Amino acid sequence: xxxxxFLYQASALAFxxxxxxxxxxxxxxxxxxxxxxxxxxxxVESGQEKVKYTDTSGFYRYSRDLGxxxxxxxxxxxxxxxxxxxMEETGGYYEGDLRLPKSKSDxxxxxxxVTRTREAGATVARAVLTxxxxxxxxxxxxxxxxxxxxxxxxLALAEPILCRHQLxxxxxxxxxxxxxxxxxxxxxxxxxxxxxxxxxxxNIALLEEPHSVVESLAPYALSVHLKxxxxxxxxxxxHLSEVPLGTGALDLSRIINVLARANPSLVFNLEMATRDPxxxxxxxxxxxxxxxxxxxxxxGKMMQWxxxxxxxxxxxxxxxxxxxxxxxxxEENNLHSLQWMRENIHA
Numbered sequence: 001x002x003x004x005x006f007l008y009q010a011s012a013l014a015f016x017x018x019x020x021x022x023x024x025x026x027x028x029x030x031x032x033x034x035x036x037x038x039x040x041x042x043x044v045e046s047g048q049e050k051v052k053y054t055d056t057s058g059f060y061r062y063s064r065d066l067g068x069x070x071x072x073x074x075x076x077x078x079x080x081x082x083x084x085x086x087m088e089e090t091g092g093y094y095e096g097d098l099r100l101p102k103s104k105s106d107x108x109x110x111x112x113x114v115t116r117t118r119e120a121g122a123t124v125a126r127a128v129l130t131x132x133x134x135x136x137x138x139x140x141x142x143x144x145x146x147x148x149x150x151x152x153x154x155l156a157l158a159e160p161i162l163c164r165h166q167l168x169x170x171x172x173x174x175x176x177x178x179x180x181x182x183x184x185x186x187x188x189x190x191x192x193x194x195x196x197x198x199x200x201x202x203n204i205a206l207l208e209e210p211h212s213v214v215e216s217l218a219p220y221a222l223s224v225h226l227k228x229x230x231x232x233x234x235x236x237x238x239h240l241s242e243v244p245l246g247t248g249a250l251d252l253s254r255i256i257n258v259l260a261r262a263n264p265s266l267v268f269n270l271e272m273a274t275r276d277p278x279x280x281x282x283x284x285x286x287x288x289x290x291x292x293x294x295x296x297x298x299x300g301k302m303m304q305w306x307x308x309x310x311x312x313x314x315x316x317x318x319x320x321x322x323x324x325x326x327x328x329x330x331e332e333n334n335l336h337s338l339q340w341m342r343e344n345i346h347a
Contacts, residue, residue, distance in 0.1 A: 028268055032269060036271055039327050055076050060087065100157075101154055125170065130176050133175040135290070151185060173217065211255065238303075241276075244333050244337050
């Protein structure tokens with residue numbers, strides 16, 4: 001895509017957005033988050049040839065070429081002023097991705113990243129409390145309780161900096177906290193600068209019905225990872241898999257309407273992870289180490305939901321495929337899902 005074509009497409013998108021707004025229909029913006037392209041980023045990090053981008057500006061251009069209006073990502077190898085100029089010229093948006101401080105010694109580095117994120121044009125940035133899955137990384141209830149204390153400390157350290165720079169932090173439900181635990185954490189901090197990034201599928205891994213999760217988190221929503229999910233029972237529990245939008249078990253129209261009503265300015269960032277299905281081993285006893293006394297209530301309801309929502313097709317798999325083919329499949333999944341978003345969010 002050359003610059004003239006790029007600017008023309010941006011103008012057309014902006015004009016269409018104005019028409020949608022004038023008609024009173026949902027005018028939420030749609031975009032792409034980093035993990036939708038994590039196979040491509042893995043190729044970049046391993047020095048593979050013939051990659052389509054290597055930094056944030058390239059990723060932004062690539063995502064716009066696929067049909068998104070912006071990106072949610074960290075600032076990788078891109079001068080901030082250059083990236084902001086590109087975004088403003090093309091009428092796009094940018095949401096940041098930050099690592100939370102764990103102690104006072106992290107505050108200078110955290111503030112520097114907040115400053116760069118704001119200078120790049122973001123008003124919202126995503127963060128997670130842990131990169132892992134609760135049932136895999138916490139072996140005892142005491143381990144999880146220590147994590148909870150660290151979460152309170154991290155947000156308390158971050159909040160004054162977020163306030164000073166007027167950057168809102170969207171904390172993702174990331175297969176770590178239940179909906180109730182996350183809401184309790186957000187309300188305990190009680191800051192306009194800290195809310196939730198609502199991931200529409202993650203809490204299935206914690207045996208929570210996904211539509212009720214969205215409805216509970218919607219009042220605190222500052223950003224979204226929109227995904228569709230397929231589930232399939234296994235001997236140890238079930239497989240959980242991201243699938244192209246509109247092909248899974250989620251009622252996406254219901255989810256989008258709930259979120260858009262709660263926050264009309266929300267950006268819907270596609271998160272279509274192209275990978276093997278994740279095993280959620282909820283039929284193993286150790287899965288419930290951090291859920292004391294909750295097995296009967298959680299397990300029965302989720303296994304019934306899985307039974308009622310069989311996959312429409314085999315869950316996608318990438319094992320033993322060449323990286324070039326995996327990246328091509330990743331792009332096709334993103335193209336399909338962004339098209340679905342244009343038809344169902346902007347329609």
